[in-house]
Amino acid sequence: MKQMVAESVELVVMAYTAAWNESDDATRRRLIELSWCENGVYSDPAARVVGRQALGEHIHAFGMRYPGARLELTSPVSAHHEHLHFTWRTVDSEGCTLREGRDIGQLGSDGRLISVVGFFGL
Amino acid sequence: MKQMVAESVELVVMAYTAAWNESDDATRRRLIELSWCENGVYSDPAARVVGRQALGEHIHAFGMRYPGARLELTSPVSAHHEHLHFTWRTVDSEGCTLREGRDIGQLGSDGRLISVVGFFGL
Numbered sequence: 596m597k598q599m600v601a602e603s604v605e606l607v608v609m610a611y612t613a614a615w616n617e618s619d620d621a622t623r624r625r626l627i628e629l630s631w632c633e634n635g636v637y638s639d640p641a642a643r644v645v646g647r648q649a650l651g652e653h654i655h656a657f658g659m660r661y662p663g664a665r666l667e668l669t670s671p672v673s674a675h676h677e678h679l680h681f682t683w684r685t686v687d688s689e690g691c692t693l694r695e696g697r698d699i700g701q702l703g704s705d706g707r708l709i710s711v712v713g714f715f716g717l
Numbered sequence: 718m719k720q721m722v723a724e725s726v727e728l729v730v731m732a733y734t735a736a737w738n739e740s741d742d743a744t745r746r747r748l749i750e751l752s753w754c755e756n757g758v759y760s761d762p763a764a765r766v767v768g769r770q771a772l773g774e775h776i777h778a779f780g781m782r783y784p785g786a787r788l789e790l791t792s793p794v795s796a797h798h799e800h801l802h803f804t805w806r807t808v809d810s811e812g813c814t815l816r817e818g819r820d821i822g823q824l825g826s827d828g829r830l831i832s833v834v835g836f837f838g839l
Contacts, residue, residue: 640797675762678834680819697802699821699834712800712821 603706604674608681611700611708615654615666627651632709639696639713663688669695677702682717725828726796730803733822733830737776737788749773754831761818761835785810791817799824804839 610630617623627647637644637653644653657664670682679700685693696715703709732752739745749769759766759775766775779786792804801822807815818837825831 638798638800643798673836673838675836676760676765676834678760678836680821680836699802712798714795714797714800714802716795 601674604679604702605672607702607707608668608672608679608700611711612666612668612683614651615657617654618658620651620655623654624651627654630707632703632705632707635703635707635709635711637711637713640715661685661687661693664693723796726801726824727794729824729829730790730794730801730822733833734788734790734805736773737779739776740780742773742777745776746773749776752829754825754827754829757825757829757831757833759833759835762837783807783809783815786815 607630610626614623614626614630617626624647627650631647631650634646635650637650642653644650664685664687666683666685668681669684670680673680679702680697682695682697684695687693694715695717696713697717699712699714700708701710729752732748736745736748736752739748746769749772753769753772756768757772759772764775766772786807786809788805788807790803791806792802795802801824802819804817804819806817809815816837817839818835819839821834821836822830823832
């Protein structure tokens with residue numbers, strides 16, 4: 596059971612991070628729908644967006660600003676209670692690191708992300 | 718203004734971590750009162766406690782289990798919106814590291830901690 600829970604947390608994080616790397620609007624929307632609560636809140640030092648649609652637009656704007664950039668996990672996903680943590684980096688189209696940081700997520704009762712708080716720098 | 722906000726966040730974190738290092742019950746209670754919301758929630762991989770009194774008892778139990786142990790910050794306090802992050806280690810009475818980890822805090826509207834989520838390992 597514990598293993599299943601850990602795997603479902605990891606699946607949600609994989610879908611969430613895949614959304615950041617998806618250029619097709621419909622596929623990105625679906626990935627967000629699968630991993631993100633309707634009113635989930637994303638915040639980092641530079642942004643705060645509420646809800647699936649706003650998150651999709653925020654990710655789209657990232658893709659417009661850094662064409663070809665990708666988000667990569669740089670740690671396993673640690674989780675306890677309804678909380679999770681992982682580190683990441685964004686790389687440009689040539690694989691150079693743009694930024695490193697960490698995300699702390701909180702899962703809602705349906706197992707999807709109700710909150711992600713990002714910090715820049717490791 | 719921004720500087721004042723950063724300093725008040727740091728003061729709250731200092732009072733919170735000082736509570737972990739305080740053996741006098743009344744002083745520890747006061748430090749928790751200054752830094753922690755009445756119904757604040759503390760959780761880490763091994764525990765979840767709700768409210769000032771339960772937090773005080775949890776810290777007291779830590780002190781009983783590891784006499785002379787101390788909690789030390791090992792990073793600056795990063796903060797944005799109502800969120801903050803710092804890393805820490807606990808050391809035993811001889812200064813040997815017992816555990817390292819990170820805490821992610823959320824501030825309530827009165828500027829005190831409404832939630833601290835800890836993760837073990839860096």
